[in-house]
Amino acid sequence: MKSAPKAYKNSEFLNSPQARTIRMLAEYLEPESRFEKYNIQDTVVFFGSARIQPPEQALQHRDSLRRQGAPESELRMAEARLAIANYYQAAVDLARMITAWSKELYTCNQCHGRRFIVCSGGGPGIMEAANRGASEAGGYSIGLNISLPFEQEPNPYISRELNFEFHYFFVRKFWFAYLAKALIIFPGGFGTLDELLEILTLVQTGKMTKDIPIVLFGSSFWNQIINFKALADWGVISPEDLDLFKFCDTPQEAFDYLKNRLEPICEAPGSLNMPGR
Numbered sequence: 001m002k003s004a005p006k007a008y009k010n011s012e013f014l015n016s017p018q019a020r021t022i023r024m025l026a027e028y029l030e031p032e033s034r035f036e037k038y039n040i041q042d043t044v045v046f047f048g049s050a051r052i053q054p055p056e057q058a059l060q061h062r063d064s065l066r067r068q069g070a071p072e073s074e075l076r077m078a079e080a081r082l083a084i085a086n087y088y089q090a091a092v093d094l095a096r097m098i099t100a101w102s103k104e105l106y107t108c109n110q111c112h113g114r115r116f117i118v119c120s121g122g123g124p125g126i127m128e129a130a131n132r133g134a135s136e137a138g139g140y141s142i143g144l145n146i147s148l149p150f151e152q153e154p155n156p157y158i159s160r161e162l163n164f165e166f167h168y169f170f171v172r173k174f175w176f177a178y179l180a181k182a183l184i185i186f187p188g189g190f191g192t193l194d195e196l197l198e199i200l201t202l203v204q205t206g207k208m209t210k211d212i213p214i215v216l217f218g219s220s221f222w223n224q225i226i227n228f229k230a231l232a233d234w235g236v237i238s239p240e241d242l243d244l245f246k247f248c249d250t251p252q253e254a255f256d257y258l259k260n261r262l263e264p265i266c267e268a269p270g271s272l273n274m275p276g277r
Contacts, residue, residue, distance in 0.1 A: 027171040031144075031164055035179070038161055041113035043142060043179040044098050044258065046091060047195045048126025048186030048217075051081070058085035087186050087218060088129045094184065094217075094251040095133025095141070101259060103139050105266055115266055116181060117142060121172075122154050122163065126186045131157035144172050177202065181265065182213045182258050185245075187221040203244055204237070213261040215254050219247035 013019055053061070062078040070078075095118045102116045118134040120127035122143025134141030135157040143158030145165050154163055166172040177199065185196045196216075202208035216222045231237045248254035 024168055024171060027166055027168055028174070031175055034162065034164075038140065039113040040117055040140070040142070040162070040179070041115050042117070042181045043119035044116050044182045044184065044262075045176050045180045046095065046118065046120045046126060046130035046184050046186065047188060047192050048087065048091065048129075049084075049188035049192060050121075050123045050125040050127060051189070052088050052125040052129075052187065053081060053085050054088050054129075055082075055085040058082040084187060084221075087126065087221075090217065090251050091126050091129035091184075091186055092133040092136070094254050095130040096137045097133075097251060097255045098258065099134040099137035099139035099141070101255075103137065114140060116262060117162075119144065119176070119179070120158075121145065121191075122158055124153070124155055126188065128155035128157060131155055135159075144175055146172055173198065177208065180212060181210075181262060182215070184215045184217055184254065184258075185222075186217045187225075193225075200241075200244055204241055211261075211265075213258055214245040215248050215257065216245050217248055217254060219249055222247065 007013060014022065058078075058081045062075070062082050065074055065078050098116060099118055102114070102118075105116075106114055117140050118130050119142040120130040122131075122145030127143070131141045131143060132155075140159045140162060141157065142162040143154055143164065145154050145163070146169060147165060147167055154165075164175075173195070176195070183199055185192065199208070199214065203212065203214070222228075228237075228242055232239045232242055246257060248257060
């Protein structure tokens with residue numbers, strides 16, 4: 001009689017509901033092993049819309065619709081996409097600045113391991129822009145991709161060694177938060193809002209105990225989308241909760257703020273070397 005397959009080689013079992021906890025654990029352990037292999041100590045995470053296009057692409061799309069005589073509703077959407085496209089280039093520039101600084105720290109041995117590595121959700125839009133900026137600076141960058149039925153394919157600028165594919169949103173979110181030493185939230189939709197508000201909740205409630213700067217990039221966008229001051233005025237958050245984040249409107253402003261906040265900790269060991277988090 002032929003031997004039965006070992007349980008850990010039984011693909012039917014491993015893909016079954018009964019093995020869900022094994023798959024969850026694998027999505028924790030496999031990234032951890034790769035981060036350790038490449039000495040990734042911590043990250044600067046970029047969140048933002050997958051739908052924000054590079055300015056030249058947004059302009060070409062708008063002009064193409066005009067030539068085709070597209071309906072007014074499509075033209076309005078194209079104009080909105082063009083208006084917000086400047087955030088793509090801003091994310092490229094900011095990620096490039098952070099990565100160049102990170103490389104300087106690593107090469108001069110000022111930091112233990114690779115610190116403040118740009119990390120994105122791995123897809124298009126702002127995620128692509130973040131990985132692109134890091135790539136242009138000649139540094140590593142991380143892509144924590146998620147399998148979706150649409151919209152989410154790995155962008156070409158992620159470091160090949162640090163390209164991840166997740167099935168479970170909550171494990172992916174864990175890796176965003178676990179290694180992060182700073183977060184930059186660019187304009188985005190439901191997914192970006194979910195990520196922003198979950199992180200703010202973790203910080204507000206003390207579940208995330210590390211001192212982590214949070215940048216909301218694009219004050220005109222964020223002040224229109226969320227009236228943070230009204231939340232405090234109505235008493236559903238405390239006035240001091242408004243200090244949990246900072247608005248920035250240019251890559252240089254954001255970089256200067258983050259560098260000032262991160263420099264004091266760059267001598268300390270990074271997240272993967274800190275037990276008991």
